[in-house]
Amino acid sequence: MSEVPVREQRVTKQRLAISAALDGLEDFVSTQELHRLLHEQDVRVSLATTYRILASMADDGLVDTLRNGEGEAVYRRCSATSHHHHLLCRNCGKTVEIEAPAVESWAARIARENGFTQVQHTVEIYGLCPECAAV
Amino acid sequence: MSEVPVREQRVTKQRLAISAALDGLEDFVSTQELHRLLHEQDVRVSLATTYRILASMADDGLVDTLRNGEGEAVYRRCSATSHHHHLLCRNCGKTVEIEAPAVESWAARIARENGFTQVQHTVEIYGLCPECAAV
DNA sequence: TTCACTGCAAATGCTTTGCAGCGCC
DNA sequence: GGCGCTGCAAAGCATTTGCAGTGAA
Numbered sequence: 001m002s003e004v005p006v007r008e009q010r011v012t013k014q015r016l017a018i019s020a021a022l023d024g025l026e027d028f029v030s031t032q033e034l035h036r037l038l039h040e041q042d043v044r045v046s047l048a049t050t051y052r053i054l055a056s057m058a059d060d061g062l063v064d065t066l067r068n069g070e071g072e073a074v075y076r077r078c079s080a081t082s083h084h085h086h087l088l089c090r091n092c093g094k095t096v097e098i099e100a101p102a103v104e105s106w107a108a109r110i111a112r113e114n115g116f117t118q119v120q121h122t123v124e125i126y127g128l129c130p131e132c133a134a135v
Numbered sequence: 136m137s138e139v140p141v142r143e144q145r146v147t148k149q150r151l152a153i154s155a156a157l158d159g160l161e162d163f164v165s166t167q168e169l170h171r172l173l174h175e176q177d178v179r180v181s182l183a184t185t186y187r188i189l190a191s192m193a194d195d196g197l198v199d200t201l202r203n204g205e206g207e208a209v210y211r212r213c214s215a216t217s218h219h220h221h222l223l224c225r226n227c228g229k230t231v232e233i234e235a236p237a238v239e240s241w242a243a244r245i246a247r248e249n250g251f252t253q254v255q256h257t258v259e260i261y262g263l264c265p266e267c268a269a270v
Numbered sequence: 271t272t273c274a275c276t277g278c279a280a281a282t283g284c285t286t287t288g289c290a291g292c293g294c295c
Numbered sequence: 296g297g298c299g300c301t302g303c304a305a306a307g308c309a310t311t312t313g314c315a316g317t318g319a320a
Contacts, residue, residue, distance in 0.1 A: 009299090010298095010299060010300065012299095012300060012301080014300080014301070015300090044302095045301090045302095046301065046302045046303070047302095048301080048302070048304095049301055049302070052300085052301085053300095071309095
């Protein structure tokens, strides 16, 4: 029988701290960045624990995950209402958020046509922003 | 004045071997994979050199680069004629190639509207394939 | 002959893991 | 009080780099 695995999850101050930190962030952060951030706020969470908690939250679908241009895993509080993609400047790192309902439905349709389920997708556009292109 | 930087590039057997190997591949490969492949064909190129040559080819625009799901850099011989995306099974790794002209033009339009140039994009769809979903 | 290219091994930097102690339930 | 969670340090990987020998031009 298929059961949703009920995973026990103790409420520790580390987990709360990380959860709270994510609430205060609009955008994706890497594990390293989040860890640095917590340290600056004098919240003591080890790097290993930060990795573990973020991975576990991603597993439970509490955060969205994707890879940044450097190949690092980056996380963001999951909020179905604000799914969007990014236009990134290769040079200065500037990002523009993009709403793309057309792409969402396209991805869903492609997946359906191929019988795929539990679908996620990543879409990133890289280029040179006007300022960097002007130099 | 903008000049294309003329970079000297000696023709070594390592560079030829890697170039030839890429010609024989349709899809993206990671540096590690390419290196393994060359070894299986008894072509002796060190891993470090494989990294160096691929990075240099990417620099010169001879190959396309992006990141795979694991965050590794992957390369493919540059060929504007066969650009496509992938639908990947999270469980068994099966991939389905997808032609998506609509997405191409969408990405180009978004970039143009924001003044971005020299645009690249990555689109990957992850899910469970029919076989893996059935289990 | 010259100097870029290579191979090798050591060094990096991100991420994961083993283990003993801690603390939530 | 039990057992999942932490911190720490060590281990793992992919990738990069220093250096001296090799070979393309």
